[in-house]
Amino acid sequence: MRRDQITEVLSAPARLYHPDGAEGADDAILSQADAQALIDRIRKFSRAEAVEVQIFGGYNTNVRFADNQMSTAGGVGDFQVGVQSYFGAKHAVVTTNELTDEALKAAVEKSEKLARLAPDDPEAMPLLPPQQYRAVEAYFPSVAGMTAEERAKVALTALEPCRSAGDLTAAGYLENRTFFTAYGTSTGLFAYHRGTSSNYTVTVRTKDGTGSGWAGAEHNDARQLDFAAVSRRAIEKARSSRAPVAIEPGRYTVILEPQAVGDLCQLIGFYADARATDEGRSPFVKQGGGTKIGEKILDERIDIYADPYDPMVRAQPFDGDGLPLGRQEFIKGGVLKTLYYSRFWAKKKGVQPTGAPTSFLMSGGTASVDDMIKATPRGILVTRLWYLREVDPRTILYTGLTRDGTFLIENGKITKSLKNFRFNDSPLFMLNNLEMLGRPERLAGTEAGGAVVVPALKVRDFNFTSLSDAV
């Protein structure tokens, strides 16, 4: 490491240079005008035929606890500039987190050098012209404003009751994220988004090792989160999941809480690529070739869509190419309406590009989980799923396990805590075996991440293939 790599900034915007030298949320988050100014500054260094610049800044704080004890806690500020230079069909990306003129110029030049040397990309698309965006209001001062003392008090909403109970241990995590992202091109396009999120999850285990309960919540505005209620829910689940009994694996009627639905159904999005389908390697390939667009592939009560403006997600309203994202239906009334079309593939196929979605939403119904339980003579209630891994990409067949609260339902009531199961099933099969739908909820982070809103579901014939001794 050289001295010039560790000298900072004087030419950076004033907001990036805190008088005490420390970066906090105020410093890491550029306003739209400052972001535009920084992108313009970077563009001036460019000698390429075209250039695109993405900047990202964030300040995250967190507190973690486990075994009824504080674990780690921190505050992290970072910033990233990405420059992609184009010479005809050649292009390359370079990123840096240094903001001196010298470092930025070096990044631009390096991206130009790499681009010139790179082989042609025959699929390179010209940069988009300026676009119109409607801002998403996703930034709430309550998130960055939460102090370290207040974060420790959130941990106490789980730690205090578990310590005083004597037979419970709590492990949990609170993360407050504040970020902005901006994207600008030599064609004059400029896009900006900023946002916040507060995410709190807790796992409470019984000290006898037989019970475990999980609960979580996420919102863009920390004031909307009832941390103590989340902690209470995990405690309640842990207590009621104690001393599970084994029942035979097999096909069961299952009520999946929203977290479990999201873990599984979100996966559909990763396979919904038009190109892979046209190439014959996706679950949406029609027999003999072509896509299943226009075919009814799921229960008619299912809509799957993306919408960054939905107040439950408040996601970034543009994709990595700067394409504006609105509400987009992928499944409507169980019918496959479209797949993801990149700009290149859309052009090749003569259709409009869809943009890469930044949210995943699924329609629901009006039933509560209690309603579903009452309407179930025999079935299984699942809190969440774990370690989902692809088994067969041809059908989106996944395996994984239940976790942190699995219960037997008999004659409309929860009667027993059950040992966890491994399942082998596909969201495409499951969404054809639908009985009841709940109200969609924002999830506190699925295994794959992202802004996900889905309902609880009751489904038939869910395929549990073995038992697990894990609690």
Added chain:
Amino acid sequence: MRSRRDFLKVGGAAAGTLALSGALRTAGASDAIPRVRHSATAPTMDASVKALLMEALNAAKMAGASYADARIGRYLQNFVVTREQQIINVVDTDSIGIGVRALVDGTWGFSASRVLTTAGVAAAAREAAAIAKANRVARDRLVTLAPAPAVPDATWKNAYDVDPWTIPVEEKADLLLKANAAGMKAANVKFVFSAFFFRKQERNYANTDGSVIAQTIVQSAVQQQFTAVSPDFSDFQNRTNATPPVGRGWEWVLQQDLVTNAARWGEEASQKLKAKPVEVGRYDLVLHPSHLWLTIHESIAHPTELDRAMGYEANYAGTSFVAPPADFLGKFKYGPEFLNIQGDRSQPGALATVGYDDEGVAPDEFLIIKDGRFNDYQTTREQANWLDWWYKSQGREVRSHGCSYADNWSSVQFQRMPNVSLLPGEKEQSYEDLIAATDRGIAIIGDGSFSIDQQRYNAQFGGQLFYEIRGGKITGMLKDVAYQIRTPEFWNSMDMIGGKRSYEVWGSFFDGKGQPGQVNAVSHGSVPARFRNVNVINTGRKA
């Protein structure tokens, strides 16, 4: 950050389906478990970097820290991504900053900043101490650290010869495109995705015990996916994970003979279209090191992380069936007497190999499983004290095994996996010898689908290539194979293992753990092994 990922466009949909868990063949890993500690051309720490580290430690102490450590790191990544006969993208990333960890009155605080000025690092240190103080209100027990000797002026580099950053991008792209072309010569192989992924980390470390350490680590991975599509669009099959990621440089890439081997991997994808669906039932499994490394990783390496056993990962990665420690250490029969599992960070070219961990500890080599019995956990300085009763009963020193790791300057260090390896058996026998000794079974090469519960009991593993064994011979290829296990029964069903010459080192470039999530790269050495009477399911089904 989805938006950042989109911007980088690293491989698009193809990269998404090529699960980011690399794996495969080490060139002639015949000398099992060699070890290194030092290398001639290690980096020296710049005086200005050292001054900033000292400034940060001083500020933490002034703010009340009884212990602090500071890491200034530069983290570089380079990707070259292709499909078929075209480039997808070239990406170079560079990130630099400081992370400071402070222990105040027995609670931790951490802060990280990209502002590398005297004022900037001091402010980060003060923030770390302030966060630690704020957490005292929720403190239960005090954190204490096992002693570690100060290392006042150490430097180290891992086993790379040729820095991948010195290789022109066109040379990297050319090699991938040639390999893609070779793979596509096979019948029905219509698509290839391939990428190089290189990491370089310049890590500078200091702590208030007096350690000052500079290290440079280079890691390299090749990812390739060959896809065969049946002419009537009724099936497609992938061959992937054919090369192991390593802690070496470009010289290793050249040794892989990617073009010649790609032709074979393409053929294998093609053959998978014609493979026979497996009949469900119980089989003897002969597992190649290219496959078994992942089973070791999931069912031995993860459950023997001490933080998991003590509940520190309960809210995310999970806990462990190997708990509480007092019920398992020295008592639990994990497998047969010839099952010996070593933890180390010393195998040259392995991904977790370092000179010093992120607490300034020189890692030791230790047996996690000794003669079939559970013997030790993976530890950091904070954790080693939790096992002092065990180490004292064994007449052993209470010390960290050097498993502290942070994946970036902006991440707090915690316990991560060292290289965890299945040691060779005494008898010199090969993968082929194990097949020849098997009457009715399935041989599996390469890692595929994998899933395991949060305590690491119940697991299901797929693979890349499955071969039917009848009467000691391979009689054909199978598909849609996965086996389900319960960890203790599985390892106790192992009845044959390979000898030294069959030892290979494989691993993962992307092992996740922690909140916020961090990625670790780790290797697993293994010999081939045979397991009796394992439950095999058929995973094929029509949409």
